[in-house]
Amino acid sequence: MTNRVVIAGAGHAAGQVVASLRQYEYDGQIVLVGDEPYLPYQRPPLSKKYLSGELLAERLYVKPESFYDDPAITLQLDSRIDAIDRDAKCLKLEHGDVVDYDKLVIATGSRARRLPVEGTDLKGVHYLRSIADVDGIRDNMDAGKKIVIIGAGYIGLEVAAVAQLAGLHVTVIEMADRVMSRVVSPEISDFYQIEHTNQGVRFRLSTRISSLKGKKRVKCVITSEEEEIPADLVVIGVGILPNTELASGADLDVDNGIVVDDHCRTSDPDIFAVGDCTSHPNAIYNRRLRLESVHNAVEQAKTAAANLCGQDTTYNQVPWFWSDQYDLKLQIAGLSEGYDDVVIRGNPAERSFSCLYLRERRLIAADAINAPRDFVQSKKLIADRVEISKEKLADTATPLKDAAD
DSSP states (O other): OOSEEEEEOOSHHHHHHHHHHHHTTOOSEEEEEOSSSSOSBOSGGGGTHHHHTSSOGGGGBSSOGGGGOOTTEEEEOSOOEEEEETTTTEEEETTSOEEEOSEEEEOOOEEEOOOOSBTTTSBTEEEOSSHHHHHHHHTTOOTTOEEEEEOOSHHHHHHHHHHHHTTOEEEEEOSSSSTTTTTSOHHHHHHHHHHHHHHTOEEEOSOOEEEEEOSSBOOEEEETTOOEEEOSEEEEOOOEEEOOHHHHHTTOOBSSSEEOOTTSBOSSTTEEEOSTTEEEEETTTTEEEOOOSHHHHHHHHHHHHHHHTTOOOOOOOOOEEEEEETTEEEEEEEOOTTOOEEEEEEEGGGTEEEEEEEETTEEEEEEEESOHHHHHHHHHHHHHTOBBOHHHHHOTTSOGGGOBO
């Protein structure tokens, strides 16, 4: 048992580390250092219910403020970390403060990828990664305004749904030839494009951005084909990048994320890492993964906390994700990359169905749309890696759990 655990970062994963350390009855000091002024909070609702105004900021918090009212817990919020000194076992903060640690957990998360074109510094142009980002967007989301969303991934389409329902005129620009192309099949892409189009959203697919124009405030988006799309507001959602700079600066192993083992331990035995910023081994897919998901952040945080408290705990789970758009809940189990066959289970016209991805007759992923039972049962089939009957998968009268040959 160590005497002082310091957590670098104050996002969802960091908040879960604190909660799990207390759950495992860790009796040392816990110090959490983060560069935002907020308590650790959940990010998925930012582009959904927080953007729509259905949730207050306090409802996003992983734990209420009273949870941290504990003499064993110290919060240093609004504090930027400049470096990790592994020899001295301390964090060096921006304004000269030093925070010593016995064990360190890096939970620095990720940041929005920037769009490298002229005009992104104009007023009215936003990225979406934090409470402050959403507050800035929401202040300008008046009915009747024209919003251009750059990027048709989860974030872009969730913002499109909220904005359309709020009465804005919505245009989505995407460089790929279909929406959510990185994570779902063409069948799912087509379904979501049709749903958004029926709601009034306009799409420009296979389209690149040349620049954003305006004097002080954005007025239009210029495409590579010189189309001028009017815009009162622009939201850019073109992916995220892991925050690995602190780890790299400390000479920890980094390869598409901070390299950790199945105990969430880095190349330094006194330093753990959790969440979006990590690359971890996964025996189900037999490769290393860097995952951008709440599930991964929470479970890695629990794993790290357990090991910090002397338990020998490993992390190896089926990844899962979700997206809410209009009245559609998309729940994704597993990773579909490398699939060689697809089975559609149910009728898309009924707006409740699943897309099941196979590789060598084994289920590797499932996209369940308003089909929570399929989502839950698919996770076990993916983990078991058993051969599957396509006929049983497609038969909605046969529970997924009974689809193995």
